[in-house]
Amino acid sequence: MVDFLAAAGAGAAAAPPAWLTWLPIIGMVLIFWFLIIRPQMKRQKEHQAKVSGLKKGDQVVTAGGLVGKIAKVDDTYVEIDLAQGVRVKAIKHTIGDVIPPGGSPAND
Incomplete structure (x- = not known):
């Protein structure tokens, strides 16, 4: 009888x-994928497309907040005119955003 009760309890x-x-x-991994990883990959692809499409005359904002017009584009570097007679050389991937024609930066 005792063995029967032990077997029933087990x-x-x-x-x-x-x-x-x-x-x-698995649920947590899916949540991280859809809320964090996937949007970050999408932003990275968009930034890469912007950087690869840079051309002379585009108005850009650097990651440091400098606003200027592109004077020369290279494979790795971009020369930016910040003011008359002021030209800086920046790494292409430090370009934060391209300002559309007719648009102005938020601090102007």
């Missing part, structure tokens, strides 16, 4: 299936 406390224990972890 059967009632059986562990859940293994896939069920992994379900919360």
